[in-house]
Amino acid sequence: xxxxxxxxxxxxxxxxxxxxxxxxxxxxPRLSFTELRDALAMTDGNxxxxxxxxxEAGYIAVTKVFQAGRPLTTFSLTESGRAAFAGYxxxxxRIVDQTRGQV
Amino acid sequence: xxxxxxxxxxxxxxxxxxxxxxxxxxxxPRLSFTELRDALAMTDGNxxxxxxxxxEAGYIAVTKVFQAGRPLTTFSLTESGRAAFAGYxxxxxRIVDQTRGQV
Numbered sequence: 001x002x003x004x005x006x007x008x009x010x011x012x013x014x015x016x017x018x019x020x021x022x023x024x025x026x027x028x029p030r031l032s033f034t035e036l037r038d039a040l041a042m043t044d045g046n047x048x049x050x051x052x053x054x055x056e057a058g059y060i061a062v063t064k065v066f067q068a069g070r071p072l073t074t075f076s077l078t079e080s081g082r083a084a085f086a087g088y089x090x091x092x093x094r095i096v097d098q099t100r101g102q103v
Numbered sequence: 104x105x106x107x108x109x110x111x112x113x114x115x116x117x118x119x120x121x122x123x124x125x126x127x128x129x130x131x132p133r134l135s136f137t138e139l140r141d142a143l144a145m146t147d148g149n150x151x152x153x154x155x156x157x158x159e160a161g162y163i164a165v166t167k168v169f170q171a172g173r174p175l176t177t178f179s180l181t182e183s184g185r186a187a188f189a190g191y192x193x194x195x196x197r198i199v200d201q202t203r204g205q206v
Contacts, residue, residue, distance in 0.1 A: 006126065007144070014119055019112075019198075023104055024106065040110070089202050096195050096199055099130075099192050102126075
């Protein structure tokens, strides 16, 4: 058992709410606050807190626009976020490969 | 993108220190405190705290014996811990499968 891939897991992405958000954003060019919240059944507070962490890490871009006079917040992965997520998924693949057959 | 496997991830196992400990224990019948600590380059305090969480969840058994007059603590997966870890790894496989090709 090689512990290296576990130790390398990026904590910013590994938290399961943020992992779900990053995965949704990897599958779409951009998603609104409401789309993300409803798809993941998360609270407004959780989405806001995790989005801030991801934005501070440089992994997502947050855009606020007005649409029909109402504020609309959308999220998209940055290039750096896409690269970090790809690296994270490669580590998960190594973890799955090395644990398969043990359980 | 189906968010279900993310939402089902067991938080007890998902934390990366505990994930590493569970994976090490899935690969060995039992490991001593020292073996686990040295293999994972974790502090005594971290091993102790995570072992308590895993024990309280019923996932590991903790055994203390005296060997040559010195206390020796060993850890092993319980049946319930092995089942929970197997379920966790199946979810990781689903996550890797559905994110492959997106990144």
